[in-house]
Amino acid sequence: MRLSRFSEFLSGVKAEFPLLIGVVPFGMIYGVLALGAGIPPLQAQMMSAVVFAGSSQFVLTQLVQTGVPDLVMILTVAVVNLRHMLYSASVSPYLRPLHTGWKWLLGYLLTDEAYAVSIIHYQGSDKNDGTAEDHGSVTQTDHRHWFFLGSGLTLWTSWQLSTAVGIFLGAVVPESWSLDFTLALTFIALVVPNLKDRASVAAALSAGLVSLVVFAFPYKLGLVTAALSGIVLGLLVEGRR
């Protein structure tokens, strides 16, 4: 089934909507926390467009307050966002026939949530139309990148708007509400359901334990150290099968 550009775009927008239930509160809380960390409103809003990656923006709002060296902050963002490389590798066969401009645009919009619906759309329609490998030959009629664009733009717009609402509310929400705790809770919700095999449990546990031991490491390099130890242990446990 080959759809027109517009109907692909529209299906992408529609597919993204259920995910916004989680994204919008997240963006609002980011806005509240950014102001709480002393980031001025304009910079807090710009960060949502420039970095455009929720979890790393949360972590940045924490690091901003601790006086960590700039380079460590940037390195931490890189580690937190490294998972997007996985998404990049996964969608790359489908984007191969596109013009470079499309690749740069869709790369910018490649978030957890846009990836989640777009890859399902790509793989789902592959079943009817053949594999990713041979769809390069039908690039004239394949408009599935418009679906990706629709979902990506929907998420982008909601992220910017919810950030703005959070910034607006930031001055109103008292600190005793402990809203910063939603960061830990969101991550718990993302990690726990995916601990399906021994290797990923080992990766999570060792990273967690190391993070407590090295908490006092100079320059707050503890997070990077802990994450690397978790990745290495995950690989070791998996390799022993």
Place this chain on the structure above:
Amino acid sequence: MNFWLVMFASGLVTYAIRLSFILMVGHRQIPSLLMRALRFVPPAVLTAIILPEIVMPGGNILQPLQNARLFSGLLAVVVAWCTRSVLWTILVGMVTLWIIQILIT
């Protein structure tokens, strides 16, 4: 801290990670060790952020019994496992935290 430098460098690094394989020319194979390692990035990174947050909030090591975040966090783990829902996990975790905070003070 140079805020502008941190923001734009963070944005650039994130964009580069997202573009990495999309812009790669040709049908180059992705190194299998890298692919295997990437699978462990989310659990490792996110757990390393979570655990200090709930075990020693604000950098202070608290008595487990006086730590409202530890208890709410553990309950959230159970809710996350059973419901697989971000919304329920946040809701139960926050309400538990608020109740304990009211009881303690």
